[in-house]
Amino acid sequence: MDKGATFPITGNNTRVLVTGAAGFIGFHSASRLASLGAQVVGVDDFNGYYSPELKRARALKLKTTWGVNVVEGDVCDGDMLGGLFKRFKPTHVLHLAAQPGVRYSLKHPQVYVRANMQCFVNLLETMVAPSSSNKNGEAPELPYLVYASSSSVYGANSKVPFAESDTADRPANLYGATKRANEQTAFAYHQLFGLRSVGLRFFTVYGPWGRPDMAVYSFANAMEAGKPITLFNGGAMRRDFTYVGDIVDGIVKVLGMLCLKGTRRRCPLLCPAIPPL
Numbered sequence: 001m002d003k004g005a006t007f008p009i010t011g012n013n014t015r016v017l018v019t020g021a022a023g024f025i026g027f028h029s030a031s032r033l034a035s036l037g038a039q040v041v042g043v044d045d046f047n048g049y050y051s052p053e054l055k056r057a058r059a060l061k062l063k064t065t066w067g068v069n070v071v072e073g074d075v076c077d078g079d080m081l082g083g084l085f086k087r088f089k090p091t092h093v094l095h096l097a098a099q100p101g102v103r104y105s106l107k108h109p110q111v112y113v114r115a116n117m118q119c120f121v122n123l124l125e126t127m128v129a130p131s132s133s134n135k136n137g138e139a140p141e142l143p144y145l146v147y148a149s150s151s152s153v154y155g156a157n158s159k160v161p162f163a164e165s166d167t168a169d170r171p172a173n174l175y176g177a178t179k180r181a182n183e184q185t186a187f188a189y190h191q192l193f194g195l196r197s198v199g200l201r202f203f204t205v206y207g208p209w210g211r212p213d214m215a216v217y218s219f220a221n222a223m224e225a226g227k228p229i230t231l232f233n234g235g236a237m238r239r240d241f242t243y244v245g246d247i248v249d250g251i252v253k254v255l256g257m258l259c260l261k262g263t264r265r266r267c268p269l270l271c272p273a274i275p276p277l
């Protein structure tokens with residue numbers, strides 16, 4: 001792991017900044033992007049919501065196997081983020097850093113307001129910052145943004161399966177509300193600054209190196225220990241699960257789509273490998 005101040009950043013092709021790179025989906029995304037030939041830098045604050053040791057183990061694996069460095073830093077820290085943007089000059093930002101989990105939000109609401117809303121706006125402000133200093137009259141080349149939203153935005157909807165055209169304006173918890181706020185904020189930044197972004201509404205993700213706070217992981221642990229599993233809602237819960245490799249396929253395709261649709265920027269490493277959606 002490298003601290004932001006000393007991080008060596010080189011090269012000039014497809015450069016993807018992955019926030020939350022030491023997290024579950026961030027780890028898989030960063031490794032896939034690097035193996036496709038993109039330059040990847042991660043940032044993560046290694047917070048203690050769940051085992052920081054697991055996050056550090058992911059970051060170490062990223063470094064040793066794929067040469068991806070994970071800078072230790074907080075996305076809410078404007079100076080750190082601004083410095084990282086100046087040195088790495090990302091063509092794309094994959095924003096996965098957030099406070100996840102629905103049940104935790106019931107007891108820790110302010111953590112969600114900070115991590116999911118304040119940090120998100122801080123990231124957007126950093127991304128559009130060059131536009132204010134553009135003096136040649138051309139539209140500035142802002143990086144593209146792909147960020148994690150959540151199936152939680154569908155909230156109180158009772159119709160299943162959900163569809164993207166369903167209303168997402170009745171979140172049933174603060175986590176869902178912060179993710180919906182991300183979607184609306186990203187739209188506003190497109191209106192204001194032309195920032196191009198895609199939000200992805202992930203449905204419960206599972207797979208190797210997964211999150212210990214999630215049901216699949218705790219079920220597996222309990223089964224291995226010969227203990228009963230705990231089912232909430234009297235066992236009447238229904239849910240879609242998505243394998244993390246499929247999530248990463250989608251992320252990579254969307255990043256490639258943003259390359260292809262871009263007016264001026266070329267992404268020589270990602271685009272040829274990725275068919276448009």
Ligand SMILES: NC(=O)c1ccc[n+]([C@@H]2O[C@H](COP(=O)([O-])OP(=O)(O)OC[C@H]3O[C@@H](n4cnc5c(N)ncnc54)[C@H](O)[C@@H]3O)[C@@H](O)[C@H]2O)c1
Pocket residue numbers: 019020021022023024025026043044045046047055073074075076095096097098099100101115119148149150151201202203204205206211
């Ligand atoms: N895993 C799922 O089932 C699922 C479902 C829907 C949406 N999502 C969303 O996908 C994204 C990734 O989820 P995940 O399962 O990989 O979670 P995760 O907790 O494993 O990864 C998030 C990472 O972000 C880091 N982080 C949090 N706040 C930060 C900050 N302020 N600055 C820097 N780093 C910070 C954490 O330390 C963590 O490593 C999140 O935005 C989450 O809300 C996940």
